[in-house]
Amino acid sequence: MQLTFHSSLGESRIWLGRQAGESIAAALAEFPGPRLLLTESRVARAQGHFQEQVMDRVDLQRLVLPEGEGAKNSANLLTVLGEMAELGLERGSPLLAWGGGMVGDLGGLAASLWKRGVPFCCVPTSLLAMVDAAVGGKTAINFGGQRNSVGSFWPARAIWIDLDSLATLRPEDWSSGFGELLKAAWLQDDEWARQLERQPAELLRADHPDLPAHVERALRFKLEIVEQDEREAGCRMLLNLGHTFAHALEALRGEELKHGHAVLLGMLAAARTARLAGVADAATADMMEDRLRGVLLELGLLPAPALAELAVPVILARMAQDKKVSAGRLRLVLPVRPGEARLETVTLPLLERALTDWGGLLT
Numbered sequence: 501m502q503l504t505f506h507s508s509l510g511e512s513r514i515w516l517g518r519q520a521g522e523s524i525a526a527a528l529a530e531f532p533g534p535r536l537l538l539t540e541s542r543v544a545r546a547q548g549h550f551q552e553q554v555m556d557r558v559d560l561q562r563l564v565l566p567e568g569e570g571a572k573n574s575a576n577l578l579t580v581l582g583e584m585a586e587l588g589l590e591r592g593s594p595l596l597a598w599g600g601g602m603v604g605d606l607g608g609l610a611a612s613l614w615k616r617g618v619p620f621c622c623v624p625t626s627l628l629a630m631v632d633a634a635v636g637g638k639t640a641i642n643f644g645g646q647r648n649s650v651g652s653f654w655p656a657r658a659i660w661i662d663l664d665s666l667a668t669l670r671p672e673d674w675s676s677g678f679g680e681l682l683k684a685a686w687l688q689d690d691e692w693a694r695q696l697e698r699q700p701a702e703l704l705r706a707d708h709p710d711l712p713a714h715v716e717r718a719l720r721f722k723l724e725i726v727e728q729d730e731r732e733a734g735c736r737m738l739l740n741l742g743h744t745f746a747h748a749l750e751a752l753r754g755e756e757l758k759h760g761h762a763v764l765l766g767m768l769a770a771a772r773t774a775r776l777a778g779v780a781d782a783a784t785a786d787m788m789e790d791r792l793r794g795v796l797l798e799l800g801l802l803p804a805p806a807l808a809e810l811a812v813p814v815i816l817a818r819m820a821q822d823k824k825v826s827a828g829r830l831r832l833v834l835p836v837r838p839g840e841a842r843l844e845t846v847t848l849p850l851l852e853r854a855l856t857d858w859g860g861l862l863t
Protein backbone atom coordinates (compact mmCIF):
# COMPACT_ATOMS: atom_id res chain seq x y z
CA MET A 501 0.00 0.00 0.00
CA GLN A 502 1.26 3.49 -0.78
CA LEU A 503 0.38 6.78 0.88
CA THR A 504 1.52 10.20 -0.24
CA PHE A 505 1.88 13.31 1.84
CA HIS A 506 2.76 16.90 1.19
CA SER A 507 5.22 19.12 2.99
CA SER A 508 7.11 22.31 2.23
CA LEU A 509 9.66 20.08 0.45
CA GLY A 510 7.04 18.69 -1.93
CA GLU A 511 5.43 15.29 -2.23
CA SER A 512 6.68 12.29 -0.26
CA ARG A 513 5.75 8.64 -0.47
CA ILE A 514 5.15 6.04 2.23
CA TRP A 515 5.20 2.36 1.35
CA LEU A 516 3.51 0.05 3.88
CA GLY A 517 3.69 -3.71 3.63
CA ARG A 518 6.07 -6.62 3.86
CA GLN A 519 9.30 -7.42 1.99
CA ALA A 520 10.19 -3.89 0.99
CA GLY A 521 13.67 -4.74 -0.38
CA GLU A 522 12.87 -4.50 -4.08
CA SER A 523 10.89 -1.29 -3.70
CA ILE A 524 13.70 0.33 -1.68
CA ALA A 525 16.38 -0.64 -4.22
CA ALA A 526 14.31 0.52 -7.20
CA ALA A 527 13.52 3.91 -5.66
CA LEU A 528 17.08 4.55 -4.48
CA ALA A 529 18.45 3.75 -7.93
CA GLU A 530 16.56 6.81 -9.21
CA PHE A 531 18.71 9.10 -7.07
CA PRO A 532 22.22 9.90 -8.26
CA GLY A 533 25.06 8.32 -6.27
CA PRO A 534 26.96 8.17 -4.06
CA ARG A 535 24.32 7.06 -1.55
CA LEU A 536 24.70 6.55 2.19
CA LEU A 537 22.90 3.93 4.28
CA LEU A 538 22.96 4.90 7.95
CA THR A 539 22.14 2.27 10.54
CA GLU A 540 23.15 1.13 14.04
CA SER A 541 24.67 -2.00 15.48
CA ARG A 542 21.58 -3.88 16.74
CA VAL A 543 19.59 -3.15 13.60
CA ALA A 544 22.59 -4.07 11.43
CA ARG A 545 22.71 -7.46 13.19
CA ALA A 546 18.95 -8.06 13.09
CA GLN A 547 18.33 -6.64 9.61
CA GLY A 548 21.72 -7.15 7.97
CA HIS A 549 20.40 -9.67 5.44
CA PHE A 550 17.63 -7.24 4.32
CA GLN A 551 20.13 -4.43 4.05
CA GLU A 552 22.46 -6.62 2.01
CA GLN A 553 19.61 -7.54 -0.35
CA VAL A 554 19.22 -3.84 -1.10
CA MET A 555 22.97 -3.23 -1.28
CA ASP A 556 23.25 -6.06 -3.83
CA ARG A 557 20.88 -4.18 -6.11
CA VAL A 558 21.96 -0.58 -5.68
CA ASP A 559 25.28 1.01 -4.84
CA LEU A 560 25.13 2.08 -1.18
CA GLN A 561 27.83 2.81 1.36
CA ARG A 562 26.83 1.63 4.85
CA LEU A 563 27.77 3.43 8.07
CA VAL A 564 26.97 1.62 11.35
CA LEU A 565 26.62 3.72 14.52
CA PRO A 566 26.39 2.32 18.05
CA GLU A 567 22.82 1.57 19.15
CA GLY A 568 20.69 3.36 21.74
CA GLU A 569 19.51 6.83 22.67
CA GLY A 570 23.00 7.75 23.92
CA ALA A 571 24.24 7.57 20.33
CA LYS A 572 21.92 10.43 19.25
CA ASN A 573 24.69 12.91 19.94
CA SER A 574 26.82 15.59 18.31
CA ALA A 575 29.87 13.32 17.95
CA ASN A 576 27.88 10.85 15.84
CA LEU A 577 26.30 13.67 13.86
CA LEU A 578 29.82 14.78 12.94
CA THR A 579 30.76 11.20 12.11
CA VAL A 580 27.85 11.01 9.65
CA LEU A 581 28.67 14.41 8.13
CA GLY A 582 32.31 13.31 7.83
CA GLU A 583 31.23 10.18 5.98
CA MET A 584 29.03 12.26 3.65
CA ALA A 585 32.01 14.50 2.92
CA GLU A 586 34.31 11.57 2.28
CA LEU A 587 31.80 9.90 0.00
CA GLY A 588 31.26 13.17 -1.85
CA LEU A 589 27.47 13.20 -1.50
CA GLU A 590 26.01 15.71 -3.96
CA ARG A 591 22.88 17.84 -3.47
CA GLY A 592 20.69 15.15 -5.06
CA SER A 593 22.35 12.13 -3.41
CA PRO A 594 20.27 10.45 -0.70
CA LEU A 595 20.88 9.48 2.89
CA LEU A 596 18.84 6.41 3.84
CA ALA A 597 18.32 6.00 7.61
CA TRP A 598 17.55 2.37 8.44
CA GLY A 599 16.61 1.80 12.07
CA GLY A 600 14.48 3.12 14.91
CA GLY A 601 13.81 6.69 15.94
CA MET A 602 17.40 7.25 17.02
CA VAL A 603 18.88 6.63 13.56
CA GLY A 604 15.93 8.41 11.91
CA ASP A 605 16.26 11.56 14.00
CA LEU A 606 20.05 11.77 13.66
CA GLY A 607 20.09 10.77 9.99
CA GLY A 608 17.38 13.30 9.15
CA LEU A 609 19.37 16.06 10.83
CA ALA A 610 22.55 15.14 8.96
CA ALA A 611 20.60 15.06 5.67
CA SER A 612 19.15 18.50 6.38
CA LEU A 613 22.61 19.97 7.07
CA TRP A 614 24.85 18.48 4.40
CA LYS A 615 25.08 20.87 1.42
CA ARG A 616 22.09 22.67 3.00
CA GLY A 617 19.98 19.58 2.52
CA VAL A 618 20.11 16.31 0.60
CA PRO A 619 17.19 13.89 0.04
CA PHE A 620 16.33 11.96 3.19
CA CYS A 621 14.83 8.47 2.94
CA CYS A 622 13.95 6.21 5.77
CA VAL A 623 13.29 2.58 6.69
CA PRO A 624 11.84 2.71 10.21
CA THR A 625 12.34 -0.63 11.93
CA SER A 626 10.81 -0.12 15.39
CA LEU A 627 7.07 0.17 16.00
CA LEU A 628 7.65 3.59 17.54
CA ALA A 629 9.46 4.86 14.46
CA MET A 630 6.83 3.39 12.13
CA VAL A 631 3.83 4.99 13.83
CA ASP A 632 5.44 8.23 14.87
CA ALA A 633 9.12 9.21 14.56
CA ALA A 634 9.59 8.58 10.82
CA VAL A 635 6.76 10.83 9.72
CA GLY A 636 6.42 14.54 10.24
CA GLY A 637 9.90 15.77 9.42
CA LYS A 638 11.24 16.44 12.92
CA THR A 639 14.94 15.63 13.20
CA ALA A 640 17.19 16.04 16.22
CA ILE A 641 20.08 15.08 18.41
CA ASN A 642 20.33 15.38 22.18
CA PHE A 643 22.67 18.20 23.14
CA GLY A 644 23.62 20.25 26.21
CA GLY A 645 21.90 17.76 28.52
CA GLN A 646 18.57 18.26 26.75
CA ARG A 647 16.60 15.88 24.62
CA ASN A 648 16.15 16.83 20.96
CA SER A 649 17.55 20.30 21.61
CA VAL A 650 19.36 20.61 18.26
CA GLY A 651 17.23 19.77 15.26
CA SER A 652 15.47 20.82 12.11
CA PHE A 653 12.37 20.13 10.05
CA TRP A 654 13.40 17.93 7.14
CA PRO A 655 10.69 15.54 5.93
CA ALA A 656 11.67 12.20 4.41
CA ARG A 657 11.13 11.96 0.66
CA ALA A 658 10.36 8.25 0.88
CA ILE A 659 9.57 5.97 3.80
CA TRP A 660 9.36 2.17 3.65
CA ILE A 661 7.49 0.53 6.49
CA ASP A 662 8.21 -3.19 6.31
CA LEU A 663 6.20 -4.93 9.03
CA ASP A 664 8.41 -8.03 8.72
CA SER A 665 11.26 -6.08 10.29
CA LEU A 666 9.35 -5.97 13.59
CA ALA A 667 9.93 -9.71 14.07
CA THR A 668 13.30 -9.06 15.74
CA LEU A 669 12.16 -6.30 18.10
CA ARG A 670 12.68 -6.91 21.84
CA PRO A 671 9.56 -6.93 24.05
CA GLU A 672 10.47 -3.61 25.69
CA ASP A 673 10.81 -1.93 22.31
CA TRP A 674 7.43 -3.32 21.23
CA SER A 675 5.73 -1.93 24.31
CA SER A 676 7.52 1.39 23.88
CA GLY A 677 6.03 1.65 20.37
CA PHE A 678 2.66 0.74 21.82
CA GLY A 679 2.90 3.89 23.97
CA GLU A 680 2.95 6.18 20.92
CA LEU A 681 0.28 4.07 19.19
CA LEU A 682 -2.05 4.41 22.16
CA LYS A 683 -1.31 8.14 22.40
CA ALA A 684 -2.48 8.54 18.79
CA ALA A 685 -5.70 6.68 19.60
CA TRP A 686 -6.28 8.75 22.75
CA LEU A 687 -6.06 11.86 20.61
CA GLN A 688 -8.32 10.59 17.89
CA ASP A 689 -10.94 8.02 18.78
CA ASP A 690 -12.00 6.31 22.00
CA GLU A 691 -13.22 3.18 20.20
CA TRP A 692 -9.78 2.73 18.63
CA ALA A 693 -8.15 3.31 22.03
CA ARG A 694 -10.37 0.62 23.60
CA GLN A 695 -9.43 -1.85 20.86
CA LEU A 696 -5.76 -1.31 21.63
CA GLU A 697 -6.24 -1.47 25.37
CA ARG A 698 -8.08 -4.81 25.14
CA GLN A 699 -5.07 -6.59 23.77
CA PRO A 700 -1.78 -4.78 24.41
CA ALA A 701 0.27 -7.88 25.13
CA GLU A 702 -1.22 -10.03 22.30
CA LEU A 703 -1.08 -7.28 19.70
CA LEU A 704 2.65 -6.90 20.07
CA ARG A 705 3.89 -9.41 17.51
CA ALA A 706 4.90 -8.88 13.89
CA ASP A 707 2.35 -11.33 12.42
CA HIS A 708 -0.69 -10.15 14.40
CA PRO A 709 -3.51 -9.76 11.84
CA ASP A 710 -4.68 -6.41 13.31
CA LEU A 711 -1.24 -4.81 13.43
CA PRO A 712 -1.14 -3.45 9.82
CA ALA A 713 -4.48 -1.68 10.30
CA HIS A 714 -3.35 -0.06 13.56
CA VAL A 715 -0.05 1.09 12.03
CA GLU A 716 -1.85 2.50 9.00
CA ARG A 717 -4.38 4.30 11.16
CA ALA A 718 -1.69 5.90 13.31
CA LEU A 719 0.22 6.96 10.21
CA ARG A 720 -2.82 8.50 8.53
CA PHE A 721 -3.67 10.33 11.75
CA LYS A 722 -0.18 11.80 12.08
CA LEU A 723 -0.01 12.72 8.38
CA GLU A 724 -3.34 14.52 8.58
CA ILE A 725 -2.08 16.63 11.47
CA VAL A 726 1.38 17.44 10.13
CA GLU A 727 -0.02 18.31 6.71
CA GLN A 728 -2.15 20.96 8.43
CA ASP A 729 0.61 22.20 10.74
CA GLU A 730 4.09 21.18 9.60
CA ARG A 731 5.96 23.53 11.94
CA GLU A 732 3.96 22.82 15.10
CA ALA A 733 2.40 26.25 15.38
CA GLY A 734 -1.09 24.94 16.12
CA CYS A 735 -2.85 21.56 16.11
CA ARG A 736 0.41 19.58 15.89
CA MET A 737 1.12 20.54 19.49
CA LEU A 738 -1.62 18.11 20.51
CA LEU A 739 0.65 15.25 19.48
CA ASN A 740 2.66 16.11 22.59
CA LEU A 741 0.09 14.51 24.90
CA GLY A 742 2.09 13.13 27.85
CA HIS A 743 5.36 14.36 26.35
CA THR A 744 6.32 17.23 28.66
CA PHE A 745 6.11 14.80 31.59
CA ALA A 746 7.81 12.09 29.50
CA HIS A 747 10.79 14.26 28.57
CA ALA A 748 11.35 15.14 32.24
CA LEU A 749 11.21 11.47 33.26
CA GLU A 750 13.54 10.45 30.44
CA ALA A 751 16.02 13.14 31.42
CA LEU A 752 15.96 11.95 35.03
CA ARG A 753 16.04 8.20 34.41
CA GLY A 754 18.33 8.09 31.38
CA GLU A 755 18.32 5.16 29.00
CA GLU A 756 16.62 2.81 31.43
CA LEU A 757 13.29 4.46 30.56
CA LYS A 758 12.12 3.93 26.96
CA HIS A 759 10.48 6.86 25.20
CA GLY A 760 7.09 5.20 24.64
CA HIS A 761 6.99 3.97 28.24
CA ALA A 762 7.68 7.51 29.44
CA VAL A 763 4.82 8.72 27.20
CA LEU A 764 2.37 6.26 28.81
CA LEU A 765 3.48 7.34 32.29
CA GLY A 766 3.20 10.96 31.15
CA MET A 767 -0.35 10.36 29.91
CA LEU A 768 -1.24 9.15 33.40
CA ALA A 769 0.22 12.36 34.86
CA ALA A 770 -1.68 14.37 32.23
CA ALA A 771 -4.94 12.63 33.21
CA ARG A 772 -4.40 13.56 36.87
CA THR A 773 -3.53 17.14 35.87
CA ALA A 774 -6.69 17.28 33.71
CA ARG A 775 -8.75 16.32 36.74
CA LEU A 776 -7.19 18.99 38.97
CA ALA A 777 -7.41 21.65 36.27
CA GLY A 778 -11.09 20.91 35.65
CA VAL A 779 -10.39 19.83 32.07
CA ALA A 780 -11.84 16.37 32.82
CA ASP A 781 -14.62 15.73 35.33
CA ALA A 782 -13.89 13.38 38.23
CA ALA A 783 -15.73 10.37 36.78
CA THR A 784 -13.96 10.70 33.42
CA ALA A 785 -10.61 11.21 35.13
CA ASP A 786 -11.19 8.06 37.26
CA MET A 787 -11.95 6.11 34.09
CA MET A 788 -8.89 7.47 32.28
CA GLU A 789 -6.56 6.73 35.18
CA ASP A 790 -7.98 3.19 35.59
CA ARG A 791 -7.52 2.46 31.92
CA LEU A 792 -3.97 3.82 31.76
CA ARG A 793 -2.98 2.01 34.93
CA GLY A 794 -4.45 -1.18 33.45
CA VAL A 795 -2.25 -0.82 30.35
CA LEU A 796 0.85 0.02 32.40
CA LEU A 797 0.25 -3.02 34.62
CA GLU A 798 -0.29 -5.31 31.65
CA LEU A 799 2.93 -4.10 30.03
CA GLY A 800 4.84 -4.67 33.26
CA LEU A 801 5.56 -0.96 33.75
CA LEU A 802 3.77 -0.80 37.11
CA PRO A 803 4.52 -0.87 39.95
CA ALA A 804 7.28 1.69 39.43
CA PRO A 805 8.69 2.45 42.90
CA ALA A 806 11.84 4.16 41.57
CA LEU A 807 9.74 6.68 39.62
CA ALA A 808 7.35 7.16 42.52
CA GLU A 809 10.34 8.16 44.65
CA LEU A 810 11.46 10.94 42.32
CA ALA A 811 11.21 14.28 44.09
CA VAL A 812 8.39 16.38 42.65
CA PRO A 813 10.40 19.66 42.59
CA VAL A 814 13.08 17.89 40.56
CA ILE A 815 10.52 16.69 37.99
CA LEU A 816 9.00 20.17 37.90
CA ALA A 817 12.37 21.80 37.31
CA ARG A 818 12.98 19.44 34.37
CA MET A 819 9.55 20.14 32.92
CA ALA A 820 10.23 23.85 33.14
CA GLN A 821 13.41 23.31 31.08
CA ASP A 822 11.41 21.55 28.37
CA LYS A 823 8.57 24.06 28.22
CA LYS A 824 8.86 27.76 28.87
CA VAL A 825 7.29 28.78 32.17
CA SER A 826 5.71 32.19 31.96
CA ALA A 827 4.25 33.93 35.00
CA GLY A 828 4.45 30.68 36.97
CA ARG A 829 2.38 28.79 34.42
CA LEU A 830 3.02 26.00 31.95
CA ARG A 831 1.13 25.07 28.78
CA LEU A 832 0.33 21.36 28.51
CA VAL A 833 -1.77 19.02 26.41
CA LEU A 834 -4.40 17.49 28.67
CA PRO A 835 -6.98 14.79 27.91
CA VAL A 836 -10.62 15.87 28.12
CA ARG A 837 -11.55 12.20 27.60
CA PRO A 838 -10.01 9.39 25.53
CA GLY A 839 -10.38 10.62 21.95
CA GLU A 840 -10.10 14.31 22.78
CA ALA A 841 -7.37 16.53 24.23
CA ARG A 842 -6.72 20.24 24.44
CA LEU A 843 -3.98 22.70 25.29
CA GLU A 844 -4.35 24.17 28.73
CA THR A 845 -2.29 26.55 30.83
CA VAL A 846 -1.77 25.28 34.38
CA THR A 847 -0.13 26.83 37.42
CA LEU A 848 2.99 25.34 39.01
CA PRO A 849 1.26 24.65 42.36
CA LEU A 850 -1.45 22.68 40.52
CA LEU A 851 1.18 20.74 38.63
CA GLU A 852 3.00 20.04 41.87
CA ARG A 853 -0.18 18.53 43.34
CA ALA A 854 -0.79 16.49 40.20
CA LEU A 855 2.74 15.07 40.28
CA THR A 856 2.45 14.22 43.97
CA ASP A 857 -0.82 12.33 43.26
CA TRP A 858 0.75 10.69 40.21
CA GLY A 859 3.57 9.28 42.36
CA GLY A 860 0.86 7.58 44.42
CA LEU A 861 -0.66 6.01 41.30
CA LEU A 862 2.60 4.26 40.41
CA THR A 863 2.80 1.79 43.29
Ligand SMILES: NC(=O)c1ccc[n+]([C@@H]2O[C@H](COP(=O)([O-])OP(=O)(O)OC[C@H]3O[C@@H](n4cnc5c(N)ncnc54)[C@H](O)[C@@H]3O)[C@@H](O)[C@H]2O)c1
Nearest residue numbers: 542546567600601602625626628629633638665668669673
Ligand atom coordinates in the same frame (compact mmCIF):
# COMPACT_ATOMS: atom_id res chain seq x y z
N1 LIG B 1 11.11 12.79 15.09
C1 LIG B 1 9.99 12.56 15.74
O1 LIG B 1 8.92 13.07 15.41
C2 LIG B 1 10.03 11.60 16.91
C3 LIG B 1 8.83 11.15 17.48
C4 LIG B 1 8.90 10.24 18.52
C5 LIG B 1 10.13 9.78 18.97
N2 LIG B 1 11.27 10.25 18.40
C6 LIG B 1 12.58 9.79 18.85
O2 LIG B 1 12.68 8.40 18.55
C7 LIG B 1 13.55 7.78 19.50
C8 LIG B 1 12.84 6.57 20.06
O3 LIG B 1 12.56 5.69 18.99
P1 LIG B 1 12.93 4.15 19.06
O4 LIG B 1 12.28 3.53 20.24
O5 LIG B 1 12.72 3.57 17.73
O6 LIG B 1 14.49 4.27 19.42
P2 LIG B 1 15.76 3.44 18.91
O7 LIG B 1 16.07 3.79 17.52
O8 LIG B 1 16.81 3.66 19.92
O9 LIG B 1 15.27 1.93 18.93
C9 LIG B 1 14.95 1.31 20.16
C10 LIG B 1 15.71 -0.03 20.26
O10 LIG B 1 15.14 -0.92 19.32
C11 LIG B 1 16.17 -1.51 18.54
N3 LIG B 1 15.58 -1.84 17.25
C12 LIG B 1 15.01 -1.01 16.35
N4 LIG B 1 14.50 -1.70 15.34
C13 LIG B 1 14.77 -3.01 15.57
C14 LIG B 1 14.48 -4.21 14.90
N5 LIG B 1 13.74 -4.25 13.78
N6 LIG B 1 14.93 -5.37 15.44
C15 LIG B 1 15.64 -5.37 16.60
N7 LIG B 1 15.90 -4.26 17.30
C16 LIG B 1 15.48 -3.10 16.79
C17 LIG B 1 17.27 -0.48 18.50
O11 LIG B 1 18.52 -1.08 18.27
C18 LIG B 1 17.19 0.09 19.93
O12 LIG B 1 17.92 -0.71 20.81
C19 LIG B 1 13.87 8.82 20.54
O13 LIG B 1 15.13 9.35 20.24
C20 LIG B 1 12.81 9.88 20.34
O14 LIG B 1 13.22 11.16 20.72
C21 LIG B 1 11.24 11.14 17.37
